[in-house]
Amino acid sequence: MIPSILEWFRDPMTWSGPGGVPTRLLEHLWYTVVTVVIAAAIAVPLGLWVGHTGRARWLVSVANSLRAVPTLGLLFAVSLVVGPYIPGDLAFTAPSIAVLVLLAIPPILAGTYAGIDAVDPSARDAAKGVGMRGRQVLWQVELPNALPLLLSGVKSAMLQVVATATIAAYLGLGGLGRYLIDGLAVSDIGEAAGGALLVGLLAIVLEGVLSLLQRRVVSPGLTGRTARGSQDGDDAPQAEAPADAPVDVRG
Template identity: 65%
Template sequence: MIAAILEWLRSSDTWSGDSGLGARIIEHLWYSLLAVALASLIAIPLGLWVGHTGRARWLVSVANSLRAVPTLGLLFAMALWLGPKIQSDLAFLIPSIIVLVILVIPPILSGVYAGVEAVDPATRDAARGMGMRGLEVVRQVEIPNALPLILSGLRSAFLQVIATATVAAYIGLGGLGRYLIDGIKTGDYVSTAGGAVVVSVLALLVDGLLALVQRAVVSPGLTVDSTRASRTRSRRRGMSAVDAEVASNGEPSRSEPVLPETNRRIPS
């Protein structure tokens, strides 16, 4: 099977034409980018407002509860409800995009809210003491300090939407989901598996690209400060220093060992 998948990926017939792999990848990315862009227009301002004011925090909980909604079932319901009301090809596109937007709002909203809410209150007070008003504090203080978590939420959103945009093929749209749906229907399991591999690789490539963007735009000092804050909060909850580092970074730190009982650093 692996050899057959590799041969399918290398074949010129696979990549040629309007329904070739190159065209399907572009369609898939278009659906994903459109969904994340629309979700960002909703979730980022809302997350900034909730995190800045501390009001309506229940909206974040409601958004996170949307993760439990079955995507495919919601897609069929949306298509049956909106499809007959739209007299164009948009009858297939609009329900799919709405479902994908609902899917990616929670990670974006949670990332923005958590980033803004975690800004040190002393930093906000200092900004206000310098004469900054509400929007100036948000724009010049809270957003720059919250940027690591904001970008992490966007990365999570892209991973989810790229992996899930395949469902659009169920109601007649294109994208990489065509290989999965059509392959299963016709018994062509090589193209089905090949399409799944391409979706996985595409998600990883986009996540890697966004990781490079995050590294380029986020100040190293913010990353260090957020890691230390995460370790401190986790130790207060009873976690070890190494577990806290793994929770924040994904790997233990070897450069700054901490004595677990004394909170003193080993002298260099």
């Protein structure tokens, strides 16, 4: 198996043209970024609204119950039902992208809502008490405090999309998934496994990039990563808990 993978990697055809790795990689990245951005544009405001007002919490439960639907089935069903109505090449990509967006929404929605919900009630109370208006409470206190969980949700969504976009190659979507599906179809183990390694690598790199981003934008006061100076106070410091808890959803 390993020789065939190496052979695939060494083949110049692997690296050039419309089916070459750079093109497929960019396609895969493009699908991922577009769907996560669209999903976030829908799910973040929704999650903020549900968390801030405490209204329509059922939205979060409904989105979460979507997890029980197998992603493969969702992909097939949507493209079977919607595909015929869409002309040309879009008939293959548009339903897949729609499903990817649909799958990316629940983790972001759940993360955003959980983040807002986990804001220390006394901090929220104090925010109102010092005279912040609803919007100010949301932007200045709730959102910054919700960021760790919100971004965990985005991270889960992104991994979900990377994984599902791979499978969607079965429906004709481009991206690195092509190598896996095409390789399997013609029993070219080198191509399938080589593609699998690339997809795995992409997922790990994206995860790393988002973790770095998380470090940059989340206040050090929330992560417990701040340097601890000498305690010259009047009593013992309070225990701290990292605010980053997992919101894992994938398929």
